Amino acid sequence: IEYDTADIVILTAIFAATIAYFTKGTLWGKPKDLFADVAHTNGSAKAGKTRDFVKKMAESDRNAIFFYGSQTGTAEDYASRLAKEGHARFGLRTIVADIEDYDFENLDTFPSDHLAFFLLATYGEGEPTDNAVEFYEFLSGDEPQFSEGASAEEKPLQNLKYVTFGLGNNTYEHYNAMVRRIDGWLTKLGATRYGSAGEGDDGAGTMEEDFLAWKEEMWQVVCKEMGLDEREAVYEPILKITEDESLSPESDTVYLGEPNKNHLEGKAKGPYNSHNPFIAPIAKSSELFSVKDRNCLHMEIDISGSGLSYTTGDHIAIWPTNSGKETDRILNVLGLGEKRHSVIRVEALDSTSKVPFPSPTTYDAVIRYHVEINGLVSRQFVASLAPFAPSDKAKAELVRLGGDKDAFAEEISSRYLNIAQVLEMLAPGQTWSAIPFSLIVEGLTRVQPRYYSISSSSVVQKDHIAITAVVESIRLPGSKHILKGVTTNYLLALKQKQHGDPNPDPHGLTYNITGPRNKYDGIHVPIHVRHSNFKLPSNPEKPIIMIGPGTGVAPFRAFVQERAALAAKGEKVGKTLLFFGCRNSNEDFLYKDEWPEYSSKLGDSFKLVTAFSREGPKKVYVQHRLQEHADEVNELLKAGAYIYVCGDAAHMARDVNATFGRIIAEKRGQTEAQGEEIVKRMRSSNQYQEDVW
Ligand code: FAD
Structure with a gap:
């Protein structure tokens, strides 16, 4: 491709504005132990072992660490985007960190010329996310015990410079409680915050825009305080994705959607949890009602023999599979339709990064099982695709939409389009084969399990978990497009299959219903259980x-x-x-x-x-x-x-x-x-x- 000067100016601007998007893989890979068999170029799995982040930063020569406390993946996404941006635009040497992977006793030894970022979601009643509980509890005590023994009054964190952003929802009473409390405690302990403590509001639907607006101001302060200069950013993938012709999808080392090595080898075993699902049989399924375009499912999921247990009021997490229709759509628009079953190796290019899912695998398996291809499209991500557009017109449209939040809201978000639909719309009939697959994998979030409030009592049926789920199907007035919920339509297809339909296709969606290598055949669904505090009084006489x-x-x-x-x-x-x-x-x-x-x-x-x-x-x-x-x-x-x-x-x-x-x-x-x-x-x-x- 040849670019003229104007193109180069635009491209540079786009790169600078959007490079932050390309990082996600640095954080994914929570199930790292389960992927320990996965080929890494540089031993990244080993590099992840220490719980001492100060040591880890010193060893890997980093000066900025991005901690995330994430429940649904958004805080994790923001941490990776910021880390990438900090590196690309300002030359920070960054590392992204799941907050539960580290101990915080030595926060008082954090070097004063380093910077710590805390991207913290608030969950439920003002609580920390599951992965941030330990960090929260450590700081919340009257007297957190730091390694050098200074008391809280002696302001042990005087060396610590930090940045923080909270992800909350104003419809909850304790709006952004997590970031507010952590920010308060850090300041009280003597740390210095750069920029404002940002707050994103999911309730108002402005999370992404709140984040984008906050981070521009924040970077200005960081640059000033740390004496950084902005530089021209270039795309640096963090994942290396290569096709491996020596393997075929039939090879028994190739992951076709199996969540980890034990599952691949047919030896899945507990403990089953948010890193390791139980492939549970669906004992019963029915529709509680079914009127035009509205279905409500009742399902009973058998957990006997799994070692899983629940108590009344807990939640069950369902691990969804993307529909065939949307998997096809994105693979085709990326020009990968024909080679969807080619085997690819996914490796981290950076020793502190993790591979987000097991490899070797196939394009099809990555898209179908691991990447959230249907969700709300991010403006920053759309802009980042401009250099790879198949025509000048499409490129110009991406630049326009990427730079205009109102146009973006009107033309994309409010119409519930997914990323492949946006690409189809901007370049009808063309493929976007110049987009590196690594960019898709890094730029979109990982498929998240969805939670359901268990609708059965553990006293009555301890081995059968019931769920009650309305199938998401939203059509905007005057639009042909219907938004189809990922998980609930998958569940509906499972129900249809259980009731004798050999090829269920609710609303035209089809599913790989028997799972990778038919391991989910006989109507199974991957699940785990999440315990909650929503509990009956222990005395049943209480009203x-x-x-x-x-x-x-x-x-x-x-x-x-x-x-x-x-x-x-x-x-x-x-x-x-x-x-x-x-x-x-x-x-x-x-x-x-x-x-x-x-x-x-x-x-x-x-x-x-x-x-x-x-x-x-x-x-x-x-x-x-x-x-x-x-x-x-x-x-x-x-x-x-x-x-x-x-x-x-x-x-x-x-x-x-x-x-x-x-x-x-x-x-x-x-x-x-x-x-x-x-x-x-x-x-x-x-x-x-x-x-x-
Ligand atoms: P998704 O694909 O996740 O879509 C959900 C919503 O995201 C859409 O309605 C839309 O608003 C938005 N969205 C998705 N894609 C786009 C796009 N491209 N553009 C713009 N917006 C988009 N649900 C129940 O039915 N029963 C329960 O008992 C229940 N209990 C829950 C308990 C907890 C603790 C939680 C957190 C949630 C619970 N839910 C329950 C909700 C459930 O987890 C799911 O969110 C719901 O079923 C929808 O999932 P889905 O994958 O089908 O839809």
Whole structure:
């Protein structure tokens, strides 16, 4: 390709603006031990062993470390992008680090000319993400014990220079609590922050734009404080991907989607966890309702013999597979359709980087099992593809969209396009074969398991985990494009297969339903279990009030199932009051046939209050019914009732919280502020629990 001067100016700008995108692989690879067999050019697996990050930085000659506390992969993505950008634009020698891989006792020995970045998501009720719990607990104590023994009052972290950004959701009460607390503790211990403590808001849908705006200012401060000059950035892949013609997909060392070596060798074994899924049989599946374009699944997943266990209120994670339709789309648009089954080796080019999935593998397996190809497209990533566009026109469009956040929101994000659809739209009929595959792998996030609130009781069925999932299918008014949820459509296909359809294709999507090397045949799905704090009171005589519209009823089916079983055994069970809401009693009333059965066992102690939003002249929601039952609710609360709320975080959970505050205020002659304060106290003492998403 030949470029003229204007092109070079544009390309340089694009490189500079977007290079940050090319790093993700540095962080992926959590399951590193499981990949220990994987070929690495430079022993990166070994380099990852020490838990002393100061030593590791010294050994690998790095001066900036990017820690991430990530639950769904976004913080991890941001850490890798920033690290790449810091290196490409400012010459920082960077390393990306899963915060759980290191100990923090020696944070006080961090060299003063180095820089630590903390990209920290807040999870649930203002909690740290799973991988940041230890770090959080270490700093949260009154007197964290640092290696040189200085007390908190002596400001042991005076050498530490840091940068921080939080990922939160303003619809939750403890918005960005993690970054706020960590930032406060670090400052209190004497550390110096460069730039503002950034906050991204998923609730407002502005996470990516918040991040982009924050980081520009942050880099200015970092440059000034560290005396760095911006330089021309060039694309430096962190993964080397090469085709290996000596191997074929039939070779038994080639990963066709198996998550790790044990799975590849047919010797999968526990412990099963977020790094190592159990390939679980689906014992039963059905549709709780199926009206035009809306399905809701009930599935029972068999965990017997796996060593996995759950308790009522826990979550199950489902590891999805991308659909054949979207796998084909992206492979074709990248010009890889014909060689999709070629064997490739994926190696880290940098000793501190990790390979994000096992290798050798194939293009098909990488896309189908490991890369999130359907998700929201990032503006920065789109811009980064411009140098590889198949035409000047497509290149110009990428530059325009990459630089204009409003145009990008209108033309791409709000239309729910995925990355392959964007490429198809910008260069109809052409392939984008100049895009390095490494860039796709580094620039898109890794497929994440999706969580579901378990809808069965472990007391009643300890080996069968039930889930209740609405199949995501969203069509925008006036658009032909329908957004299809990755996991829920896969589950729907599994259900169809179980019911005799040999080639299920919900909504035109097909799936490699029998999994890599047919290992998921006989209707299996990869899963793990995540324990939660959403728990029934240990004393079943305590009254409970549950609010769960839609699939928010999932854990409450489990709660009621459990209490009914206890009652049937003759135990005394307290009042069990459930508020459930849906559109219509004949359409989407979940578990409609089961409630009378539970009621027969629980007698007067069970009460179901329904809100059917589309049945009356006015829309009625659960919070309205709650208000109507104010007297009863207040009496139960006085008797020590526990409150549980599950489902939609954005609106319902907030409205329900406010309604409880109002009920308490009204019924006890208090002000609204006092009512709210009482609810707040109930939340902090776990008498008010939420399981919202
Ligand atoms: P995805 O493919 O992940 O899409 C989900 C959403 O992402 C879309 O609706 C859309 O808003 C956005 N999106 C995706 N692609 C794009 C794009 N290209 N452009 C713009 N936006 C896009 N769900 C249940 O049904 N039942 C439960 O009991 C349940 N419990 C949960 C418990 C917890 C703790 C959590 C965190 C979530 C729970 N969920 C539950 C939600 C569930 O995890 C999934 O998010 C949901 O099923 C959708 O998954 P999916 O893979 O089908 O959709």
